[in-house]
Amino acid sequence: MYQERALIKSMTVGENNYKDLDRRVKDYLEEHRHEFREMNVPTKDGELLYELIIEGNYTKALEIGTSTGYSGIYMAWALSKTGGKLITIEINEQRYKTALKHFEAAGLADFVDARLANAHELVKELDGPFDFVFSDADKGWYEQYFLDLDPKLLLGGCYATHNISGNKGGWNYDYYKFINRFDRYKSHIEKGTSMHISYKTANK
Helix, strand or coil: CHHHHHHHHHHHHHHHHHHHHHHHHHHHHHHCHHHHCCCCCCHHHHHHHHHHHHHHCCCEEEEECCCCCHHHHHHHHHHHHHCCEEEEEECCHHHHHHHHHHHHHCCCHHHEEEEECCHHHHHHHCCCCEEEEEECCCHHHHHHHHHHHHHHEEEEEEEEECCCCCCCCCCCHHHHHHHCCCCCEEEEECCCCCCEEEEECCCC
16 A cells, blocks of 8 residues: 555656756746747747657657757757757857756756767767667758768657758758658658658658
């Protein structure tokens, strides 16, 4: 009986902790929404990242291009519920330090491993594996990031890339053509966004 009561109490505390964290993150995003405009994703895209991680129950996430942490907050928030963690890479020291403050203040620091580094080098060095990747750094390196991470992405994993257009002459159309050549990925651009979503359906 004691063990049953202890289990119920533990479950209740866990639920309360989730509710407290949810409230804290939502309040923080609302209070600081105007601070995330420059070099961050739109709110709709942040919400999409959250939903993708929750729906896929992903736990091993990587972000290329932290900026000041807006997208990272949404992903870390989702990972707090799946039991995962986010590795996020930023090359600019000022943006990196600002992101750290945001993660801490939002209550999500425990779910983030933020790295101040050149992603061109670090992405190659990371062992992985990953089941979720969000690529939003230097667009001219998008193809190389994908090639470096494809072997480290688990089957069923999701590879999301920001600022992509499926229209000739649009944002990063060359990358759109490049990644859609890979038959082992099922890809689409999420309606109403510039987010290209690719699910890994086979290893070869």
